[in-house]
Amino acid sequence: MTDSEIESDVLSVHTVAAARLWAANQFPYLASAIFALSVEEAPGIESVQVDQWWRVHADPVVATTWSVEQLGGELIHLGTHLLRDHASRAQAVGFTDPAELHHWVEAADAELNDDLPAELPRGQIAIKPADLGCPNGRLAEEYYQSGQPRDGSFSDCGSGAHGQTAPWEPPPPRDGGTGLEKDQQELVRQRVAADIQAHDAADVPEGLLRWAENRRRSSVGWRTLLAAELRRSLASVAGAVDYSYARPSRRASAAGNVILPSLRKPEVSVAVVCDTSASVDENLLGTALSEIEALVRSVGTRGVQVIACDDAVHAVTTVRRADDVTLFGGGGTDMGVGLAVAAEQRPVPQVVVVLTDGFTPWPDKQPSNVTVLVGLLETADESSIPPPPPSWCRTVHISAGAGSPP
Numbered sequence: 001m002t003d004s005e006i007e008s009d010v011l012s013v014h015t016v017a018a019a020r021l022w023a024a025n026q027f028p029y030l031a032s033a034i035f036a037l038s039v040e041e042a043p044g045i046e047s048v049q050v051d052q053w054w055r056v057h058a059d060p061v062v063a064t065t066w067s068v069e070q071l072g073g074e075l076i077h078l079g080t081h082l083l084r085d086h087a088s089r090a091q092a093v094g095f096t097d098p099a100e101l102h103h104w105v106e107a108a109d110a111e112l113n114d115d116l117p118a119e120l121p122r123g124q125i126a127i128k129p130a131d132l133g134c135p136n137g138r139l140a141e142e143y144y145q146s147g148q149p150r151d152g153s154f155s156d157c158g159s160g161a162h163g164q165t166a167p168w169e170p171p172p173p174r175d176g177g178t179g180l181e182k183d184q185q186e187l188v189r190q191r192v193a194a195d196i197q198a199h200d201a202a203d204v205p206e207g208l209l210r211w212a213e214n215r216r217r218s219s220v221g222w223r224t225l226l227a228a229e230l231r232r233s234l235a236s237v238a239g240a241v242d243y244s245y246a247r248p249s250r251r252a253s254a255a256g257n258v259i260l261p262s263l264r265k266p267e268v269s270v271a272v273v274c275d276t277s278a279s280v281d282e283n284l285l286g287t288a289l290s291e292i293e294a295l296v297r298s299v300g301t302r303g304v305q306v307i308a309c310d311d312a313v314h315a316v317t318t319v320r321r322a323d324d325v326t327l328f329g330g331g332g333t334d335m336g337v338g339l340a341v342a343a344e345q346r347p348v349p350q351v352v353v354v355l356t357d358g359f360t361p362w363p364d365k366q367p368s369n370v371t372v373l374v375g376l377l378e379t380a381d382e383s384s385i386p387p388p389p390p391s392w393c394r395t396v397h398i399s400a401g402a403g404s405p406p
């Protein structure tokens with residue numbers, strides 16, 4: 001037995017940590033995904049699988065027979081099922097019986113394995129396109145359609161590969177379980193795509209390069225999402241105010257995402273809390289602020305109150321233009337302080353947009369009578385993923401690379 005072999009029937013945190021490090025070292029551009037996976041013991045499942053919430057379930061009886069490198073190789077394999085969103089894609093394929101499910105997993109595996117190095121250690125069997133009678137370089141959907149189903153042993157990579165929830169899976173995060181919510185998953189995919197594109201292309205398998213390029217090209221621009229969310233927030237507030245003064249027409253109230261074009265516009269007061277801690281990208285913050293300002297002005301609301309905040313509020317200014325904003329660099333971050341100061345402004349803002357990198361504590365409860373929208377700014381630091389903003393606010397991810405105007 002070598003030093004790297006696992007010497008117990010309990011999957012220790014040290015072993016999992018060593019496997020992660022090994023995997024991140026082999027594929028540094030996948031590090032965000034590898035560290036986003038949680039690993040939980042699942043005695044009796046007789047395999048190591050991943051679910052749709054980025055949780056790896058490992059039967060210790062199986063995993064402890066593997067070397068650290070094999071477990072690391074499995075983390076890479078299972079993580080790339082998630083990056084490529086095989087669970088959602090499986091739903092689009094729409095299989096119904098277990099044989100079709102097996103064939104889909106083989107097809108998905110073939111997509112992952114066709115350009116990964118052959119020497120990647122694995123605990124479980126690695127299906128290649130040739131095993132299905134197919135050439136390399138295709139998508140799982142194509143392998144599924146034209147590939148020959150294999151006989152023999154099948155290793156189930158889990159609901160993260162095929163979308164069929166196993167009865168033993170713990171509840172999803174929305175019901176109190178651990179794991180990543182969908183928007184956090186998207187954030188990880190965005191990070192990995194950016195990391196792949198920043199990496200020397202000669203070192204990245206071709207399939208992953210193609211995936212990253214497609215992802216970056218097809219991602220919906222954050223400007224569109226931010227505008228949509230802000231309009232929605234303004235509309236809900238304006239609608240409520242309007243209703244208390246004069247009955248809006250049926251037509252106007254039905255047009256939920258249209259901001260009262262030429263009606264009497266109730267003034268909606270908007271504040272932006274800007275995270276000015278050291279880790280925030282100032283250019284990105286400035287760009288996001290300009291977008292908000294332009295949008296708020298276009299709907300005829302007065303200027304935006306801008307509150308610069310790190311762990312204490314440095315400045316509260318009401319500005320007409322984003323250029324007028326002064327930002328102060330700072331250390332730690334507490335956006336709760338900024339939200340509290342926003343609530344003290346007159347007029348009291350009904351909509352507060354928080355622009356932050358997300359590394360901040362949040363209040364337990366939504367401030368009363370305020371709609372909070374979080375613009376989560378991408379950071380240059382790839383090693384950590386911020387905790388999710390609370391469920392009582394809506395979140396838009398803002399990145400430097402995606403969503404630029406054409």
Ligand SMILES: [Zn+2]
Binds near residue numbers: 109
């Ligand atoms: Zn697999």
